[in-house]
Amino acid sequence: MVTVIFIAIASLIIASAVLVVISREIVRAALWLIATFFAVGALYLLLEAEFIGVAQVLVYVGAVSILILFAIMLTRQHERHEPAWRAGPWWIALAGVIGLAAVLITTIGAVPWRLTDDDLPVSRAPQLGTALMREYLLPFQLAAIVLLVALIGAVVIAMEERRRRTPTLADDIAAQRGAADRAEDGTP
Amino acid sequence: MNRTIVISQILVIEQAPGWLVAALNHAIIAGVLLIGGAITMMLQVWVERRLIARMQDRLGPNRVGPEGILQSIADGIKMFTKEDIIPRAADRWVHLLAPIVALAPIAMMLAVLPWGRGLVAVDLEVGVLYIAAVSSISGVGLMMAGWGSRNTFALLGAMRSIAQLIAYEIPLIIALLGIVLLTGGMSLARMPELQAGIPLFGSSIPGAPDLGLGWFIFTPVGLLGGIIFFICALAEGERTPFDIPEADSEIVAGYMTEYSGMKFAVFYIAQYLLNFALAVLSAVVFLGGWQGPGVAWLADAGLGAAASLLSLLWLLLKAWGLFMLMVVIRAAVPRLRVDQLMSFAWKYLLPLALVNVASAALWVGLTEWSSIEWGNLLPVDGLAPWQRIGVAALVTAVINLGATRWVLRINRAPAAAPVVVPA
Amino acid sequence: MSSEQQPGVIVVDRGHPATRDGRGLVRGIGVVLRHLRDAFGPRLERPEQTSGVFTVQYPEERTPLPEASRNLPILLFDDDSGHELCTSCYQCERICPPQVIHITQARDPASGKAVPAIDEFILEYDACMSCGLCAEVCPFDAIKMDHAFELSTATRDPLTVDRVGLARPVSYYAQLAPQAWAEARDGAMKKLQGSRRRRTGTVGMTPARAAPAPADAPAAPIADAAPAGEPAGGEPVPASDAKAARLAAIRARNAAATDAPAPDAAPAPAGEPVGGEPMPAGDAKAARLAAIRARNAARQREGGDA
Numbered sequence: 073m074v075t076v077i078f079i080a081i082a083s084l085i086i087a088s089a090v091l092v093v094i095s096r097e098i099v100r101a102a103l104w105l106i107a108t109f110f111a112v113g114a115l116y117l118l119l120e121a122e123f124i125g126v127a128q129v130l131v132y133v134g135a136v137s138i139l140i141l142f143a144i145m146l147t148r149q150h151e152r153h154e155p156a157w158r159a160g161p162w163w164i165a166l167a168g169v170i171g172l173a174a175v176l177i178t179t180i181g182a183v184p185w186r187l188t189d190d191d192l193p194v195s196r197a198p199q200l201g202t203a204l205m206r207e208y209l210l211p212f213q214l215a216a217i218v219l220l221v222a223l224i225g226a227v228v229i230a231m232e233e234r235r236r237r238t239p240t241l242a243d244d245i246a247a248q249r250g251a252a253d254r255a256e257d258g259t260p
Numbered sequence: 261m262n263r264t265i266v267i268s269q270i271l272v273i274e275q276a277p278g279w280l281v282a283a284l285n286h287a288i289i290a291g292v293l294l295i296g297g298a299i300t301m302m303l304q305v306w307v308e309r310r311l312i313a314r315m316q317d318r319l320g321p322n323r324v325g326p327e328g329i330l331q332s333i334a335d336g337i338k339m340f341t342k343e344d345i346i347p348r349a350a351d352r353w354v355h356l357l358a359p360i361v362a363l364a365p366i367a368m369m370l371a372v373l374p375w376g377r378g379l380v381a382v383d384l385e386v387g388v389l390y391i392a393a394v395s396s397i398s399g400v401g402l403m404m405a406g407w408g409s410r411n412t413f414a415l416l417g418a419m420r421s422i423a424q425l426i427a428y429e430i431p432l433i434i435a436l437l438g439i440v441l442l443t444g445g446m447s448l449a450r451m452p453e454l455q456a457g458i459p460l461f462g463s464s465i466p467g468a469p470d471l472g473l474g475w476f477i478f479t480p481v482g483l484l485g486g487i488i489f490f491i492c493a494l495a496e497g498e499r500t501p502f503d504i505p506e507a508d509s510e511i512v513a514g515y516m517t518e519y520s521g522m523k524f525a526v527f528y529i530a531q532y533l534l535n536f537a538l539a540v541l542s543a544v545v546f547l548g549g550w551q552g553p554g555v556a557w558l559a560d561a562g563l564g565a566a567a568s569l570l571s572l573l574w575l576l577l578k579a580w581g582l583f584m585l586m587v588v589i590r591a592a593v594p595r596l597r598v599d600q601l602m603s604f605a606w607k608y609l610l611p612l613a614l615v616n617v618a619s620a621a622l623w624v625g626l627t628e629w630s631s632i633e634w635g636n637l638l639p640v641d642g643l644a645p646w647q648r649i650g651v652a653a654l655v656t657a658v659i660n661l662g663a664t665r666w667v668l669r670i671n672r673a674p675a676a677a678p679v680v681v682p683a
Numbered sequence: 684m685s686s687e688q689q690p691g692v693i694v695v696d697r698g699h700p701a702t703r704d705g706r707g708l709v710r711g712i713g714v715v716l717r718h719l720r721d722a723f724g725p726r727l728e729r730p731e732q733t734s735g736v737f738t739v740q741y742p743e744e745r746t747p748l749p750e751a752s753r754n755l756p757i758l759l760f761d762d763d764s765g766h767e768l769c770t771s772c773y774q775c776e777r778i779c780p781p782q783v784i785h786i787t788q789a790r791d792p793a794s795g796k797a798v799p800a801i802d803e804f805i806l807e808y809d810a811c812m813s814c815g816l817c818a819e820v821c822p823f824d825a826i827k828m829d830h831a832f833e834l835s836t837a838t839r840d841p842l843t844v845d846r847v848g849l850a851r852p853v854s855y856y857a858q859l860a861p862q863a864w865a866e867a868r869d870g871a872m873k874k875l876q877g878s879r880r881r882r883t884g885t886v887g888m889t890p891a892r893a894a895p896a897p898a899d900a901p902a903a904p905i906a907d908a909a910p911a912g913e914p915a916g917g918e919p920v921p922a923s924d925a926k927a928a929r930l931a932a933i934r935a936r937n938a939a940a941t942d943a944p945a946p947d948a949a950p951a952p953a954g955e956p957v958g959g960e961p962m963p964a965g966d967a968k969a970a971r972l973a974a975i976r977a978r979n980a981a982r983q984r985e986g987g988d989a
Contacts, residue, residue, distance in 0.1 A: 073279060099407055103354065106400060126389045134396025134429075138422060141403045145415060197386055197446060314722035315715045319738045592715040593708060668704050 077118060085111040098144055106137045123197045289381045293370045301532045302332035307580075308587050315591040339525035347410060347518050354408030359519070359526035362401030365394040366530055369537045372448055376550045376572035377559065380449045387448030388440055391541060392433045395496060398530065399425045402505075402515050405527075409518035417514025420598055421498070421505040427602055428495035428502070431609035435489040438481050438613075438620035439545050448541075452549030452571075456556060460653060464645040470556035472574075475548035480657035481620045484664070486546035488613050490582070493538035495605070498531060500590040504598055506531070536583060543578035550575040607671055615663040619656040626652035750860040753815040753828030755808055758849040759856055761875060765892030767850065768825035768871060770799035770878050775817035775826050783807040784817060785975045789886050799878045800887030805975070806849060808834065809842035823878070824871035827856050843968055850889045934981035 116125030313320030406418020457463035462474035476482030550571030727735035
């Protein structure tokens, strides 16, 4: 029973992924990507990793995909149907695919996966939280710092943008108020 | 879980494979929830139109059916029979799927909510996170609608809607996080169970009757969190004062511009159903869910079914009360401008939500940690549980109130000396 | 609210700080809840009431119209005697801006002299603009403005109303506009006495009273709003009209032969009705109008009587 469901979900993932690459329209490709993320979340649920599955949907489908869609929609207004470049001859692509497949399959096959038929240790959200705060505290904090850097960078870029704008009435008034304050303080 | 067993006993299929019985059970429950959702949506439209009308000194629709109850059905028939116009340049599949992607996640939300004592369809351990995840999927539906219409203004409207949704999702989830800290878990079905007892002190006072009033909103953390959550729920459901996407004086109808007939009706249904689901969620997390006077008494007396029914009644009362509050706010409050909307989310709600989480952490520490965990800095072991709750309530009340006043003060524009407009 | 002016700047102070920090929101909700509470009370009747439902559930309830409201004219006849107040003085026809009134003065059947009564009175409701000038100018208080406005019909013909459709008893108008009628009644009745002395027989009586209606005659509902008006096409033109139309056509042709062509006389010969033959509705109406106009034009040319 589980195998049947797994095959269904896996084929959905593979089909969506293939369609992402094949789609001529980039927005459709993005939407197939969303389908892929969703199916991967379903796979996590099948593995009874509820937290990871729901987090996958929340982060990837709810945030990353929307970001990707925003980026696409705000930048690619002129080219809709024509591809950006023409692909080369088909046998070059085939050679590349076979080579990559060979590398991936041999590497994955060489890894000693601990496949067992026993029940997996249940990792629920409390255990995940405890692990993040105890054994994996340093990576957690580093990830937080990376996010903080990204946030500050975004704010800095937005500030730059604001300075480059033509000043509005509000900016004039604010500048004037600043000058009046400085005059009041008696600073030279 | 209990429900599953009950229904399988009702069905009594001899020698049926287990998966078939389980599938039928789920189908029945899903059917009940979806039909209930549809009926709720029709009632919601009726209540909203009549209530807003009375507040505007008029009557509202009262012709179709007794007191106009069947008006929603008439509107449904109208939407069904309208021509389904698809712009020629529109991306057909994206245009078609967008309403579905907007509505389906909201129906999925209904599965995790505890509708009564022992009445939850799926008891997910990560219920709160699931709700957050699923509500962000419907945002993708909005983007698809805005893009698929191939209409620049629909696209702009969709982007504004998404910006609003994303901006308000963050304080929403962080407000919920405060309660997750209080309850020690993300399971939604557990939350009403923890809100038994008397206001503020819950079940910590031995011998106190179980009035079912130990709601989180009576605690300082829950009060601030509840207010933040309710405001963010208004924004998530795109209701006034955050209804820029659906207001006709803004970019026509925003992402819904190019939709007519049944597809528009689906967006409409999605909005009302989302608002109801968020009202139920508010009730579950902050107002005690199905807890209320009498439920525990009935359960102890052995009348489990009656207790479940009464608990369902309590939940519906609270959810409908919150929905009516949404309606009153819609009648009373003008629309926020889009920059006011964004600044309200980022500059007011988010800092308050973060402070609320810190307060919640303090509350947990004061009420549940032992002195050793405190590093022997605080003599918490010497206090009775209800005393600890009292102390924690005092501390968190001071912190929350102070934070609220501080946030309001620093965001206030300086009382300006008159500014000379440059000639 | 106070305002002070400084060079280039106006500072407006609202006077109360209730708009800060959500207090304005709470006050707003209070306002709305007050309206909600009042909405379940008595209806909003007086202008100084500021909240309360003011919906008038049409058609079960209707807003009472003021006495002087005007929507399409009616002709009055006396309840007791059945005599119409109208004396065919032509003042309303002269003053009507869109010229929708067409009057034919009655003649004494015996002597052929004109009597102060109407033979035919046609008012085109669909073109009437309800200005009320006809009612203002009528010296005999015979034509008044009705309040009825639910006059929709499926075709245009019923909207050309004749004497039968226009007739209303004086009691109807008295109930519509009691004060106005109280002021006008005595003078109107006195003038009606004078007119009646100069009328013979049933001339000047409203047709429903003059000839108690046979079963298949076109009914003119006196009581309420809907005017049956002109029966739709297919009904044969009444004999007297046909004869008069033919007469008018002949006169018009003579006038056209001797004078400059009369603009309105031309269409008459084309649609000449033969008595008793049913004609399509539009043609019948046009023929009647043309006949009347021809008659009037011919009468004018002969220096006829008013």
